[in-house]
Structure formats: C-alpha cells, structure tokens
Amino acid sequence: MTETTSPALVDNTSYRMRVLTEAYWATDRGASGHLQSGWSTWCYFRVDTTGPPPPIITSDDGLYPPAEDSLASGGVGKAGKFRFTPADTNSNLPGIQSDVTSYKWRLNSGRLSAPINVSTGASTTLWVTPNQDMENTLQVWAYDAAMHSSVTAYYSFKVKRAEAPVGKWSLDNSGADSTTAATKRPLTLGGSAVYGTKSRAGSHGLQTNGTTSYAATSTPPVNTLYSYSVSAWARINPGETGGTVVGINGKVYSGFYLAFDKGRWSLITSPLDTMSGNITEQVVVSDQPATTGVWTHLTGVYDSVEKEMRLYVNGRLQGTHAMPASWTATGGLQIGRALWQSEHSGYFAGSIDEVYTWSRALSGDEVAQIATQEDEDASDGYAGDPTTANVASWEATTATGNTIQDASGYGRAMTLNGATIGIDPATADNEALGRPTTNAMALNGSSGYASASGPLVDDTGSFTASAWVRLDSSKVTDASKGYLLQVLGQQGTSNFSWGIWYEQAAGSSAGKWKLGRSSKDAAGSAWSYVSSAPAVKDQWVRLTVVYDAQDATTTGDGDEVSRGTLFLYVNSSKYGNDNGVAFTTPWQGLAKFEVGRGIVDGAVGRYFPGHVRNVRVWAGAMSPSAVGDFFAAEE
Known part of the structure; x- marks a missing residue:
C-alpha cells in the first residue's frame, strides 16, 4: 500500500x-x-466546508406579501403558498450553481419541520397556514449534502384576524344562528327534541331522545369540498352506545360524522356520496373511551391543503387520517342524527350545546382556545374568562336522613356512609344565645364518608371543584406518625383520578393541603400535586381545585407543546406558582365521587376527621378572579 x-x-x-x-x-x-x-x-x-447562503423566501401565490410592503391579508387559518429558492442560483445561467439539497422551516415559535428534500440546487414550494393575526414570521434554513446549514432566512407577513364562525348555535332556548356572517341558518327542531336546562354554557342546551329527536338547518353552513371545522359540546346519556352529534346531509351519506361510535368519540367521512361509498375507511377515534353522563368538547377538522382530517377531544389532538378527496354535502346541518345510505339514523341520546362551524381548518391552538368556552358577556365582569357549568352541588342544610340532594339539576344525590349531619362547630354556641345555627357534614376520621354516583366531569377536560373544610386538630396530634387525609376526589379502580387531601409528615405538627392527580389507575402510579402553605386547623377554609386541560406548557425551543395544568386555591390564595403544576396525562375515573376518603394502590382509606360543607363541582376551569369572587360571596 x-x-x-x-x-x-x-x-x-x-x-x-x-x-x-x-x-x-x-x-x-x-x-x-x-x-x-x-x-x-x-x-x-x-x-465543502461552508454552508449555503440563506435562501430567498417569496409568496408564490401573492396572498401574503412582505410585511414592510403591505397591509394585513388572508386570515388566520387561511393557507398561503411560499417558495424557497437557493440564494446562489442564477436562473439566467445554465446548469446547477447551488449545492442546496434540502430545507427546514418554522412558523413563529412553532415546531421545526422535518427536512424537505429537493434536487441539488432546486427551489421548492410549501403551503403554510398562519396561526396568529398581524405579523407572522417564517424562518427557513437551506442545507447542502454535507448537512451544513445556512444562517436563518426570515420572511415576515401580516395576517388578518381569524375568520369568525360561519354558523353559531348556542341553543339557549332557541335555534337562532348568532354568527356575524351575512347568511343566517336557524335550526328547526324535529322528533320531540327540546331545549332543556342541562347546558354547558348559557341557559339551555338541546335535549335529544336517541330515537327521533334532532335539530336541522335547511342549507349547509360550510362547503365540505374545501377546508372546514365543526365543534360542539356533547353529553351522552349513561348506557348509550352510539349516536351522531353533528353532520351535514349529502345524498347518500353525511359529509362528515362527529359522533359517539363503538364507545369512542369519532370523526368519520365517506370517500364518496354514492352507494359505493362507506364510512369505515376514513375514521379518526379518540385515545380514550368516551365517558357518558359528562360534558365533553369535540372538534372535527378537514384540511384541504394537507388532505387530512383531524379529531380533537377537549382541545387535545386525538389523531389524523389522510383524506385525499372530498365532496360537497348539499343538505342541511343535522344536530343529533346523520344520513347513512339515504336514511336518517345514528340518533343521539343526551344533550348537545354550543355548536359552531367554520369555513377553514382550525389550528390546534385555536381548537384549545375554543374548548375553554370563553365568556362572551361583556356585562358580567368575566368576559374572556372560561365559562363553567355547575354539574353537582350538595348543601348539608338540605339533607334528609342519610341523603343530600343535588341542587345542580343533574340529580346525583349524595349518600352518607357513616358520615352524619350535625351543627357546624363554628355556630354551636349560637343555639344557647338564640342565634341561628348551620349544618355541616361530620366525618369521624375512621370510617365515615359520603358518596355520589360518578363521574361528574370529564377528567380529561377542564373542571373545578370546591368545598368548605374544617380539620379537627384533635385527630392529628400524634407526631410519631404521618397523616394522609382525603377531603374529596373522583375514585377509580385502584387510585383516585384527582382529589384534595391533608398531608402531615411524621415528626411534624403542621401539615399542608394538597391537590393531586395520578398518572394511571394502577399500582405504582406517579403523582403530580400542588401544596399549600401550612394548613390551619379548627377553622373553616374554602379549598378549590382547578384542572385547566387547555393550558399550554412549552418545552425545548418552544416547539413542543403539552396541555394540562393543576391549580390549588385556599380561600382566594393560589398556591404552587402563577403557572400551576403541569399534568398532561389525565385519565378518567369511573367509580364514585367521594367525600372523606380515597383509594390509592387499591387500598381504601385516608379517612378525613372534621367537617365539610358546600361541596360543588363544575365543568370548565374557573378563573382566579371567579374563584376569588366566589369565596368573597360565601365568606
């Protein structure tokens, strides 16, 4: 050699x-x-020891010209076509001048794309969907065969505000379409459908019987040939196995089915509106089984640019499916039923509320924002805050025998199991003075608890729970041992899905309130929790737990987003930190909601000693200002 x-x-x-x-x-x-x-x-x-120069970015279809040269155009959610060209290429010269072989890009602070491979020295085009109004910035990098990167190329463009819904039915005792669009499409009730008081927002929602009930418009609010989105709140009656929440009639099939199917939430489409079509090829299903008897937010999206359909549950993406072709459904919007082989079927049994449609593909961030169900009433002082719906309310003063009635209207009576109803210790001396006394639930710390049929809320969505609590100091005096004492929680098979407890370490005379969630309904679960300052004993405090399923946490370079945050309030003070504690793996507890005890690793215990009153649960994440105002009103 x-x-x-x-x-x-x-x-x-x-x-x-x-x-x-x-x-x-x-x-x-x-x-x-x-x-x-x-x-x-x-x-x-x-x-090759050097990277290529930064590529040239241009608007290929002219929709989004450079920010410095134009006013806002297009709109959030409206895709534009951009071209990336090597800066060292001269189109007037023959041959290849550039060694660029791929590109990567990022919009605003979003995820960095996978490489887009091209022939050496070639340009490429890409459809990009802006996700915020006003200025958006596209960042692009060119790479050569040795994977040397260019410095960042920037292209800023201005975007109009997102197009408002083209159909908006709040179902507040009316089928009125409250969209700002020029064409209104009111709903007509059919088959014994009624506007009932079980609602996720506002005063009413649509109640359907699962056999004949529905509501429909006469014309479609969106053209299903192109991008569209649809969202709704749905509450399935316990025991049901299927039903369509929203669809639009075609001739043979519905243009889409946002549905409860085979035990899961689903977005379904048929590739053809003929008898040779089917509804088994193009399906996206939820990650977890659907939970009956609770409010769940659903969003279906068809993106005609990406040729993709997407399903979101409670603001979280469940999955996608390729949808290479679409067709126009020319019939009316159907709420509570669908069209299958030219016959109406799939009748939904339960409650439906706040149905919206858009003539564009919503982004994931937009879907999460919509799932918060923002308050739109400028006069109530909470405009922009999440809307909550009370789904359980138990007052000790309404107890009869061993039962406390549910004042929320959802009819879940709470049963006392060893717990008793007695005079509130804070008002015990009033009787001798001729002053009024109040009642509270008394818990002995060894066997007493109360329970109601559960679940009360969708544990994968946003919810709020609160109670007034008074810890009996005489039951936590043994410093040689630790104490874990459950105030309330949603039980599963082996663990509680979420709950509030008092925790005092061995060797200490002081403890803290804790809000926690378990990672799985099995032994060996990991726990995420928020702790309070040292808890006071023998005094009433109002404990409030908030789980915000839509709250986002970014990691890495800001291109990874996870959702779900825990917040704990004692009276009106928030604990943990302003950003709460992230919890992104929620699961649904299906057993009873219990006050005064909990289950961990399959063992029931953690009996609470003291008194509890005014136990309430809401669908939706209550804002800090609402928590504070509620406390002030009851203090």
Missing part, C-alpha cells in the same frame, strides 16, 4: 479521481519489469 498527496483542493469544488495498481517483478536470471491493472472507475467527491 502506498500514500499520495493531492494538490491543494479548493472549497466548494467537485473533483474526481481514479487509481490503478502496479506490481514490480524480477527473476533469478536478472529479468524485471512492471505489471499494471486497468484503471478503477471514477470516484467523485466534493470539498
């Missing part, structure tokens, strides 16, 4: 080389010579 050194090589230059072998021979008679092989094939290589 031998080595040789080439002349100095020039950067950004392509070379080729080939070799042959040569052998020297000699004999004992003095003869000698050389033998040579044939030449090898050529070996091509390029010397």
Whole structure:
C-alpha cells in the first residue's frame, strides 16, 4: 500500500479521481519489469466546508406579501403558498450553481419541520397556514449534502384576524344562528327534541331522545369540498352506545360524522356520496373511551391543503387520517342524527350545546382556545374568562336522613356512609344565645364518608371543584406518625383520578393541603400535586381545585407543546406558582365521587376527621378572579 498527496483542493469544488495498481517483478536470471491493472472507475467527491447562503423566501401565490410592503391579508387559518429558492442560483445561467439539497422551516415559535428534500440546487414550494393575526414570521434554513446549514432566512407577513364562525348555535332556548356572517341558518327542531336546562354554557342546551329527536338547518353552513371545522359540546346519556352529534346531509351519506361510535368519540367521512361509498375507511377515534353522563368538547377538522382530517377531544389532538378527496354535502346541518345510505339514523341520546362551524381548518391552538368556552358577556365582569357549568352541588342544610340532594339539576344525590349531619362547630354556641345555627357534614376520621354516583366531569377536560373544610386538630396530634387525609376526589379502580387531601409528615405538627392527580389507575402510579402553605386547623377554609386541560406548557425551543395544568386555591390564595403544576396525562375515573376518603394502590382509606360543607363541582376551569369572587360571596 502506498500514500499520495493531492494538490491543494479548493472549497466548494467537485473533483474526481481514479487509481490503478502496479506490481514490480524480477527473476533469478536478472529479468524485471512492471505489471499494471486497468484503471478503477471514477470516484467523485466534493470539498465543502461552508454552508449555503440563506435562501430567498417569496409568496408564490401573492396572498401574503412582505410585511414592510403591505397591509394585513388572508386570515388566520387561511393557507398561503411560499417558495424557497437557493440564494446562489442564477436562473439566467445554465446548469446547477447551488449545492442546496434540502430545507427546514418554522412558523413563529412553532415546531421545526422535518427536512424537505429537493434536487441539488432546486427551489421548492410549501403551503403554510398562519396561526396568529398581524405579523407572522417564517424562518427557513437551506442545507447542502454535507448537512451544513445556512444562517436563518426570515420572511415576515401580516395576517388578518381569524375568520369568525360561519354558523353559531348556542341553543339557549332557541335555534337562532348568532354568527356575524351575512347568511343566517336557524335550526328547526324535529322528533320531540327540546331545549332543556342541562347546558354547558348559557341557559339551555338541546335535549335529544336517541330515537327521533334532532335539530336541522335547511342549507349547509360550510362547503365540505374545501377546508372546514365543526365543534360542539356533547353529553351522552349513561348506557348509550352510539349516536351522531353533528353532520351535514349529502345524498347518500353525511359529509362528515362527529359522533359517539363503538364507545369512542369519532370523526368519520365517506370517500364518496354514492352507494359505493362507506364510512369505515376514513375514521379518526379518540385515545380514550368516551365517558357518558359528562360534558365533553369535540372538534372535527378537514384540511384541504394537507388532505387530512383531524379529531380533537377537549382541545387535545386525538389523531389524523389522510383524506385525499372530498365532496360537497348539499343538505342541511343535522344536530343529533346523520344520513347513512339515504336514511336518517345514528340518533343521539343526551344533550348537545354550543355548536359552531367554520369555513377553514382550525389550528390546534385555536381548537384549545375554543374548548375553554370563553365568556362572551361583556356585562358580567368575566368576559374572556372560561365559562363553567355547575354539574353537582350538595348543601348539608338540605339533607334528609342519610341523603343530600343535588341542587345542580343533574340529580346525583349524595349518600352518607357513616358520615352524619350535625351543627357546624363554628355556630354551636349560637343555639344557647338564640342565634341561628348551620349544618355541616361530620366525618369521624375512621370510617365515615359520603358518596355520589360518578363521574361528574370529564377528567380529561377542564373542571373545578370546591368545598368548605374544617380539620379537627384533635385527630392529628400524634407526631410519631404521618397523616394522609382525603377531603374529596373522583375514585377509580385502584387510585383516585384527582382529589384534595391533608398531608402531615411524621415528626411534624403542621401539615399542608394538597391537590393531586395520578398518572394511571394502577399500582405504582406517579403523582403530580400542588401544596399549600401550612394548613390551619379548627377553622373553616374554602379549598378549590382547578384542572385547566387547555393550558399550554412549552418545552425545548418552544416547539413542543403539552396541555394540562393543576391549580390549588385556599380561600382566594393560589398556591404552587402563577403557572400551576403541569399534568398532561389525565385519565378518567369511573367509580364514585367521594367525600372523606380515597383509594390509592387499591387500598381504601385516608379517612378525613372534621367537617365539610358546600361541596360543588363544575365543568370548565374557573378563573382566579371567579374563584376569588366566589369565596368573597360565601365568606
């Protein structure tokens, strides 16, 4: 083997080389010579120690010109076509001048894209959907074959506000369409459907019987040939197995089915509106089984640019499915039923509320925002805050025998199991003075508890729970042992899904209130929790737990987003920190809601000693100002 050194090589230059072998021979008679092989094939290589220049970004369809040259155009959720071109390419010259082989891009602070591979020196086009109004910034990097990156190329453009819903039915004792669009499409009730008082927002929601009930418009609010989105709140009656929440009639099939199907939430479409079509090929289902008897937010999206359908449950993406072709459903919007092989079926049994449609594909951030169900009443002082719906309310003063009636209207009576109703210790001396006394639930710390049929809320969505609590100091005096004492929680099979408890370590005379959630309904679960300051004993405090399923936490370079945050309030003070404690893996507890005890690793215990009153639960994440105002009103 031998080595040789080439002349100095020039950067950004392509070379080729080939070799042959040569052998020297000699004999004992003095003869000698050389033998040579044939030449090898050529070996091509390029010397490249520098990255390409930043690429040139242009609006290929003209929808989003540079920010410095134009006013806002397009709209949030309206895709524009952009072109990325190597900066060292001259279209007037023959051949390839650039060594760019791929691009990566990012919009605003979103996720960095996967590489977009191109032929050497070629440009590429890309559809980009802006996710915020006013200025958006596209960042692009060019790469050569050695994966040297260019510096960042920037392109800023201005975007109009997101297009408002083109259909908006709040169902508050009326089928009126409250959209700001020029064309209104009111609903007509059919088949014994009524506007009932079980609602997720406002005063009423649509109640359907699962056999004949529905509400419908006469014309479609969106053209299903192009991008569209639809959202609704749904509450399935316990015991039901299926039903369509929203669809739009075609001739044979619905243009889409936002539905409860085979025990899960689903977004379903048929590739054709003919008898040769079907509703089994294009389906996205929820990650977890649907929970009956609770309010759940659903959003279905068709993105005609990406040729993709997406399902969101409580603001979280559940999955996607390719949808290479679409068609126009020309019939009316159907709430509570669908069209299958030219016959109406799939009647929904339960409650439906706040149905919205858009003529565009919503972004994930927009879906999460919509799932908060913002208060739109500018006169109530909570405009922009999440809307909550009271789904359980138990007052000790209404107890009869061993039962406390539910004042929320959802009819879940609470049963006392060893717990008793007695005079509030804070008013015990009033009776002798001729003053009024109040009642409270008394818990003995060893066997007493109360329970109601659960679940009360969708544990994967946002919810709020509160209670007034008074801890009996005489039951936590043994400093040689620790105490874990459950105030309330939603029980599962092995663990409670969420709950509030008092925790006091061995060797200490002081403890804290804690709000926590478990990562799974099985032994060995990890726990996420928020702790309070040292808890007071023998005094009433109002404990409030808030789980905000839509609250976002960003990680890495800001391109990873997870959702779900825990907040704990004692009276009106929030604990943990302003951002709460992230909890992004919620699961649904399906057993009873209990006051005064809990279950961990399959063992029931943690009996609470003291008194509890005014236990309430809401669907939705109560805002800090609402928590404070509620406390002030009851203090």
